[in-house]
Structure formats: C-alpha cells, structure tokens
Amino acid sequence: MFRLLFILFFLIFDSSAFAATIINGPLTVDCSRIPQRTVTLNQAATEIMLALGLEKQMIGTAYMDDTILPRFKTAYDAIPVLAKKYPAREILLDSDPDFVYAGYASGFSPKRGLASREELRKLGISSYLSPSELQKEKGWNIALLYQELREIAAIFHVEQRAETLIANLKKQMNDALPQPPPANKPRILWLDSARPASPLIGAGNGVPNAIITLAGGDNIFADVDGSWTSVSKEQLLARPADIIVLIDAEWDPAAEKKKILAAAPLYRSLEAVKKKRYVEIPFSSSTPGIRVPEAVKTLADAIRGFLKTP
CATH class of the missing domain: 3.40.50.1980 (Nitrogenase molybdenum iron protein domain)
Structure with a gap:
C-alpha cells in the first residue's frame, strides 16, 4: 500500500x-x-x-x-x-x-x-x-x-x-575565446553581400556583431542599428577594416564575393582586400542557433593568425 x-x-x-x-x-x-x-x-x-x-x-x-x-x-x-x-x-x-x-x-x-x-x-x-x-x-x-x-x-x-x-x-x-584578448582589436567588416552599389553588412544588433565581439574584433558598423543592413559606398570607405568576413551562402558564395572584391574599384583600395585578409563563415553560422560557437572559433583563429603576420 x-x-x-x-x-x-x-x-x-x-x-x-x-x-x-x-x-x-x-x-x-x-x-x-x-x-x-x-x-x-x-x-x-x-x-x-x-x-x-x-x-x-x-x-x-x-x-x-x-x-x-x-x-x-x-x-x-x-x-x-x-x-x-x-x-x-x-x-x-x-x-x-x-x-x-x-x-x-x-x-x-x-x-x-x-x-x-x-x-x-x-x-x-x-x-x-x-x-x-x-x-x-x-x-x-x-x-x-x-x-x-x-x-x-x-x-x-x-x-x-x-x-x-x-x-x-x-x-x-x-575554448574559442581568445586568451588573452588581443591588445589592439582588429577592425572587422562583416560582408553578407558585396554588391558595390549597396553592400550588405553585419550591423550592431545581431548575431554577426556578437560573433565579432566574442572573437576579439571590433565591428566597424557596430553603431548602426539592425542585424544586417545596406550601407553606401561612402560609408564603407570611411571605415577602414583590417579583416573582412565573407559570408558563404548557396545563393551568394564567398568565392563570388572574392571575385567582386578583386574587380570592383570600391573594394580594391581597401587594405584588407590588398592583403586578402578574408575569413569565410557559412551563413547558417551567422543565424541565432547552435553554430554560433563554431563561428566564433573560426573568426578568433583567423584573427590570431592575421595578427602574427603584419
């Protein structure tokens, strides 16, 4: 009982x-x-x-x-x-x-x-x-x-x-976080679309900004509202970047972005383009899901590597 x-x-x-x-x-x-x-x-x-x-x-x-x-x-x-x-x-x-x-x-x-x-x-x-x-x-x-x-x-x-x-x-x-954090945070441009007329970038409120920050970088468009947004050519040129994150998507592969960066006058003058300081991250890793830690590691590893080579 x-x-x-x-x-x-x-x-x-x-x-x-x-x-x-x-x-x-x-x-x-x-x-x-x-x-x-x-x-x-x-x-x-x-x-x-x-x-x-x-x-x-x-x-x-x-x-x-x-x-x-x-x-x-x-x-x-x-x-x-x-x-x-x-x-x-x-x-x-x-x-x-x-x-x-x-x-x-x-x-x-x-x-x-x-x-x-x-x-x-x-x-x-x-x-x-x-x-x-x-x-x-x-x-x-x-x-x-x-x-x-x-x-x-x-x-x-x-x-x-x-x-x-x-x-x-x-x-x-x-495990992915930089230890110790870089003394001088590299300036990062997060590029979802490289169309020269209106580049689509990672802004200050979304997953891209969080990934950049966690990886030890400084998002050059962190002060812009939104997760992703389009910016003008003038805005992009006014904010120099040390590293460019290229989003790899089925509809807009990173390989195509590299071709645009190499050909378009807008991008050819950028220091990160001259030195080919690119980091490829899958689009699915830039959405709010379980892939975020993997994206942080990818970017943090790249930052460490680039900082070793002037």
Whole structure:
C-alpha cells in the first residue's frame, strides 16, 4: 500500500513539474502537453530540435540556408521537407501540425501568404518564435540562445538534454575565446553581400556583431542599428577594416564575393582586400542557433593568425 501511494505521489509530482506555460511574445505556450507533430521553419530551429533529440516529434521542416550539420543528416533525411522556403498556409495546415517553431517572425507573416501565430492559435495549433526575434531592439547575445534551448526543452519535457547541450556549447565558446584578448582589436567588416552599389553588412544588433565581439574584433558598423543592413559606398570607405568576413551562402558564395572584391574599384583600395585578409563563415553560422560557437572559433583563429603576420 505504501509503495502504491509513493508511486502515485511521484506521478502526480512529476507531471505537475511540467504543467506550466512559457511567455513567448504576445502568446503563451502550454508546456503541459508534449507536441507530437512539429513543423520547424528556418535552419536554426530545425537544428535546435535535432540537437535536443526531438526528431520523432517532427513531421516537417522548411527554409534551410545550407546543408544540415553532418551529425544530424540521418535524422534530418527522415523528416519531410514541406518547402524550400516557407510553406504556403495550405501546405502547412495540410501537414496537420500541433506545434510550429520558427526562427524568424517572417515565418508567420500573413503578407507572405503564411499562417499567423494568432490564426494557428485559433486552430488549436501552438507556436513558438525564437527569442532573438522578440528582443531585436536589445541586441543579440549568447544568453538568448541558451534561453531558447531551455524553453524548447521545457515544451518537450527534455530539460536535462538542454542543460547538457548548453554545457557543451559553453565549453565550445570558452575554448574559442581568445586568451588573452588581443591588445589592439582588429577592425572587422562583416560582408553578407558585396554588391558595390549597396553592400550588405553585419550591423550592431545581431548575431554577426556578437560573433565579432566574442572573437576579439571590433565591428566597424557596430553603431548602426539592425542585424544586417545596406550601407553606401561612402560609408564603407570611411571605415577602414583590417579583416573582412565573407559570408558563404548557396545563393551568394564567398568565392563570388572574392571575385567582386578583386574587380570592383570600391573594394580594391581597401587594405584588407590588398592583403586578402578574408575569413569565410557559412551563413547558417551567422543565424541565432547552435553554430554560433563554431563561428566564433573560426573568426578568433583567423584573427590570431592575421595578427602574427603584419
């Protein structure tokens, strides 16, 4: 009898630990029921789910920036891809999800013909938007990634997995940080697009700025609002850079950027171009996901190498 009461008490206590909600922007997410049919929109969201071992609760993915991380390939290949970019409203709803998780607010944009979070709520479908999108005005920092991991883990009742993953990411980050930090921080230009008419750069509020800062550099456009923004030729020339980060994306490869830098008069005069001080970082590593520590290490290693060679 005592044993039976103990088991009942344990079950009641254990279930109540999950009976909570998470405030996620204007909506709340009920954590008392584990989602079984999740659709992820954006690569960072997909890789966070896979990193937490939640592939069995995923029935669809969409909007990959580049190739999935190799360690997730087997699990990812078993999940249907609903669309190359965002799935149309009808396609998403036809997949019968009970949870939709997006890395960017654009994934819930009615202007794009997509289902809004409010519409999903009325249909009984829960949703979650990355905290990075909800706190843009404050600027991105690594704590937002840890918050996202813990909240997704709470929704799926796998909190310990999140703590293990966070501990590993923190170790990665600590190992990547320059020790000691460089005495003179190199000036970094983060170049998403090298189009001479209006270069697209990493500004002061997003992941690119955080990566530069953590790696021991100084973002030459840190005072500009936004995560990414276009600047004029005059603005770019007025801010000399020691190193240029070239984002490598399927739609705009780093190799093509190098050709533009070598050919366009705008760039040929830059010291970093003359010395070919380039660092290539995949676009997916510049989004708010689990690849950020790897990007910090790539840039920090390059900074150390460049500082050794005048």
